Amino acid sequence: MKDKNSIIMLLFAFAVLLLAGCNSGSKQTEDALITDSVSTVETTCNGGTSLSEDSVSGAVAPEVKTELPVVYIYNFHVTNRCASCIAIEDATAKTLNTYFAPELKQGRIKRLVINVDDDANKKISEKYQAFGSGLFITRSYKGKETTTDLTGDGFKFARNKEDRFIEILKSKITEYLK
Amino acid sequence: MNVLGQKENDTIISNNPQNLKLKVLYFHLTNRCNTCRSIEKLVRETIDSNFTEQLKNGVVDLYILNCELPENTALAQKYDAYGATLAITAYSLGKEGKTEDLSNWAFQKAYSPEIFKRELIEKINDKIK
Numbered sequence: 001m002k003d004k005n006s007i008i009m010l011l012f013a014f015a016v017l018l019l020a021g022c023n024s025g026s027k028q029t030e031d032a033l034i035t036d037s038v039s040t041v042e043t044t045c046n047g048g049t050s051l052s053e054d055s056v057s058g059a060v061a062p063e064v065k066t067e068l069p070v071v072y073i074y075n076f077h078v079t080n081r082c083a084s085c086i087a088i089e090d091a092t093a094k095t096l097n098t099y100f101a102p103e104l105k106q107g108r109i110k111r112l113v114i115n116v117d118d119d120a121n122k123k124i125s126e127k128y129q130a131f132g133s134g135l136f137i138t139r140s141y142k143g144k145e146t147t148t149d150l151t152g153d154g155f156k157f158a159r160n161k162e163d164r165f166i167e168i169l170k171s172k173i174t175e176y177l178k
Numbered sequence: 179m180n181v182l183g184q185k186e187n188d189t190i191i192s193n194n195p196q197n198l199k200l201k202v203l204y205f206h207l208t209n210r211c212n213t214c215r216s217i218e219k220l221v222r223e224t225i226d227s228n229f230t231e232q233l234k235n236g237v238v239d240l241y242i243l244n245c246e247l248p249e250n251t252a253l254a255q256k257y258d259a260y261g262a263t264l265a266i267t268a269y270s271l272g273k274e275g276k277t278e279d280l281s282n283w284a285f286q287k288a289y290s291p292e293i294f295k296r297e298l299i300e301k302i303n304d305k306i307k
Contacts, residue, residue, distance in 0.1 A: 003251065059244035078212075081211075082209060082210065082212075083211075084211060084214070084261055084262065085209070085211060129286070129289070132211075132212065132289065133213060134285075137280030149285075149286055150279035151282065152279075152284065152285040152286070153282060154282070155213075155214070155261045155262040155263075155285060156259065156260060156261045156262060156281050157260050157261060158261065160245075160261060164260070
């Protein structure tokens with residue numbers, strides 16, 4: 001009887017150890033995924049708009065399975081940001097939340113805010129030749145990508161002539177959604 | 179080396195309308211970022227190193243302007259310059275010609291100094307030939 005109890009205790013202890021091991025493993029994986037997402041791309045949540053974690057993979061544009069064109073908006077920035085750079089990001093968020101909320105929800109527009117100083121973002125920054133602040137709009141349709149660089153317009157208008165910048169951005173996104 | 183474009187006053191104007199063929203204008207905000215400063219530096223270096231004579235003779239004028247200062251408001255509005263803006267305007271016999279906005283180009287090339295300078299030289303030469 002004593003032996004039987006010992007065996008049961010041993011089996012129980014083994015099961016507990018096994019479960020603990022599994023949990024710690026899955027926690028590590030989860031942590032790693034979250035860290036990777038945060039270090040590669042920052043998501044913005046202005047007006048309730050946010051990117052799903054799985055849409056982020058650092059160097060590669062996130063894939064969205066749809067028969068319609070998908071528009072990717074890349075807000076590149078360095079760690080120490082200037083007022084114009086912040087204004088570009090704010091005006092971009094405002095444009096999307098005001099005029100493209102349904103498309104954001106449907107996943108037809110994806111916005112990524114990327115720190116080019118982060119090593120994890122090297123590949124995507126090099127792809128777009130973004131070594132400082134940059135705003136790029138990419139249309140992805142049937143495996144083909146078309147990109148427009150709106151960095152200059154952003155620096156020119158976003159801070160002191162926001163409406164003008166929003167018009168330019170809105171018009172480009174509308175064109176790329178077709 | 180006499181660095182014409184880097185005198186204390188940040189604008190080089192010859193006031194020689196008969197000779198003038200091109201105005202190079204760079205507008206910036208009061209609070210500037212590194213990219214904006216780099217563009218100004220590259221513009222100055224390009225002109226200083228390659229168009230010294232044209233600056234002296236008034237064939238090329240260089241303007242570096244803070245678009246947020248009241249005294250520059252009129253010019254900033256004319257050039258649609260509400261932030262960092264690089265523009266070139268052609269002139270012929272005192273008459274103003276076409277303006278080309280190079281802002282998007284400048285921000286694209288600001289991190290490739292050699293390409294920036296080479297292409298800006300081409301653009302300027304094209305206007306003053």
